[in-house]
Amino acid sequence: MNKEEILKRMGKAIVEGNKDETEALANEAIKQRLDLNEVIDKGYVPGIEKVGELWEKGEYFLPELITSAECMKGAMRVLQPELEKAQISAKSKGxxxxxxxxxxxxxxxxxxxxxxxxxxxxxxxxxxxxxxxxxxxxxxxxxxxxxxxxxxxxxxxxxxxxxxxxxxxxxxxxxxxxxxxxxxxxxxxxxxxxxxxxxxxxxxxxxxxxxxxxxx
Amino acid sequence: MFGPVEKIENFTVEFDEKRILRLIGYKKRPTEIKEPIKSLITEEKEKLDYLLHPASIYTIVGYDETNKHLIFKDAEKVAICICTIGPELEREIKKLMEKNEMTRALILDALGSEAAEEVAIQSDRILAEKAREMNLWPSKRFSPGYGKWDIKEQRFIFRMLPAADIGVRLTESCMMVPRKSVSFRINFYKEQKLSTRRHSPKVS
Incomplete structure (x- = not known):
């Protein structure tokens, strides 16, 4: 699986609330030594933004939002130790x-x-x-x-x-x-x-x- | 010292699917609940057999035995009741939240709220029936924190009932633990009033 495909699947997994997939893809990104901040920004974040849009449109409801947030948290749990090892801090909005x-x-x-x-x-x-x-x-x-x-x-x-x-x-x-x-x-x-x-x-x-x- | 107290434990709790969906955030019901949410709801519902321990405790006293708060004015008798679904469901919610299972926690919390309300509804029915047996007119049920009955009046309720017998306690800020508990009073009147229910007493 190449980088572009990984990033695309990350967003999709977040939108679909697929926890196993989001975590598996985080592990794959680590294995392939991808830039982890890029993985977050271009893989997972577009997914969570899409979820927000679907909520605004009335297509998603609270359970879907929360499931996607759980997926994001799961992915971050996998990525965080690697970010710390590399002494990179994950970007924070505040x-x-x-x-x-x-x-x-x-x-x-x-x-x-x-x-x-x-x-x-x-x-x-x-x-x-x-x-x-x-x-x-x-x-x-x-x-x-x-x-x-x-x-x-x-x-x-x-x-x-x-x-x-x-x-x-x-x-x-x-x-x-x-x-x-x-x-x-x-x-x-x-x-x-x-x-x-x-x-x-x-x-x-x-x-x-x-x-x-x-x-x- | 408590007056005559009765305990009820044989509740059968049934759920209104639409209400549960509303409680977990489906404000207007989507045409179809998709996966993985659908399975999560089913799985959390299955846990209820061992997580729910519904019970309620009540007493019926004369007006003079109350603290004579304005809200009891003109009541011949007052029924005071505390209902709960027990502590197990909340423990499970806590565990789920610690495991990053927030959606399951949200669903279980909604099921717990609905179950506590159902226990209150069934207890209310029993007490309204008691009023009718006494040839009195029952009011609707009211809980502290609503209208002119301050939340601090929870302390009066807990003075009137041995809540510990059904495992409920009151915090300093007048919250009940377990949280999925409901307390209320029903005034029994001699005469029909605007605030009483339509059904007449058995012996009229």
Whole structure:
């Protein structure tokens, strides 16, 4: 199989949600000593972009998106050790610190957003659920992050999103990070009221907004 | 100390396919669910036999035994109920997420939500029937966090019922663990009201 064919099949495997194929092709790329960043950019990324387009057209739904994101993650798991060996860092669109705020143990929605962001080229640091509010800022500072994503599934815990934004202001860090909010009780009005930079109604919209905020 | 408490465990949970598809993100149903999603749904459904442990616990008390919150006003009696599907399904979701099996996790989460709702519906029916047996008019069921009943009123519910008997606990922020649990109350009235159901009591 030549390089062009490998790249073409990579995109197709992502679109079809074929995990075994995406991982097998990653191994093939390593075996053939291909430029791994090129493999990601020209093989897998067009696939994940196509998936996004199909979702926008209403042809793909959340399960298809997530399956493709899983494929991307699987491929990256194969490629990452090789990239590290060669001391090449995979291209990142930005660093995201994400978690569900303190007092809230819901995590599936947040995990879906984390998966979709990772699949779309962002470096994701997932703090989990029930995360102390100050930890979001500490981690963002320590990792020199670009985004803080705050998930909340309850009307009581969504106040934590507001508090993080207030804490950033108190620490003179307002504007240093783009803050995105999401979760069942959250809406654009809430995001505007608390001064968040964006609101993701669902995982794909979260990706779209995050990309927009980096000028894509 | 708890008042008289009843436990129900013999639930048969059935699923509405359309609702499951909506819950996992098929807002308008596609003409055909394609592979690999189709197989994933089938495989996750098959796990439910050993992952679901539905149970509910309830008590029916007089108005004076409640905390006399405004929402109980005029009620002759109040039924308080907690339902759950047990912790196993959530453990499986966690395992799936750790293994990068997010689509399976999403499907199982939807099945769990639907199962918890089904246990609540069936418990609600039983309690509405109890009201009728008492010659009273049952209201619809209401859960804390909706309308004028603050989420913090979960604490009242958990004071009224030994929730640990069905393996449910309340966190400091008033969330139930396992998450796939539902708590609610039904007011039983002497007279028919706008908020009561249409069916008349058995003895009228």
């Amino acid at each position: 660093k995201v610190v994400i978690g569900t705020v303190e007092g809230d143990i819901h995590d599936i929605g947040k995990n879906l957003v984390a998966s979709m962001l990772a699949a779309n080229g962002f470096q994701v640091i997932d703090l989990g659920a029930d995360v102390k509010l100050e930890k979001f800022i500490e981690k963002a500072e320590a990792e020199n992050a670009d985004f803080i994503c705050l998930s909340a599934l309850l009307t009581t815990t969504m106040l934590g999103q507001k508090k993080v934004i207030e804490m950033l202001k108190e620490k003179n860090l307002a504007g240093r990070y783009k803050v995105l909010v999401g979760g069942a009780p959250v809406n654009q009005q809430w995001a505007d009221d608390i001064g968040a930079n964006g609101y993701g109604e669902n995982a794909m919209v979260a990706v779209r907004i995050t990309k927009k905020l980096i000028g894509e």
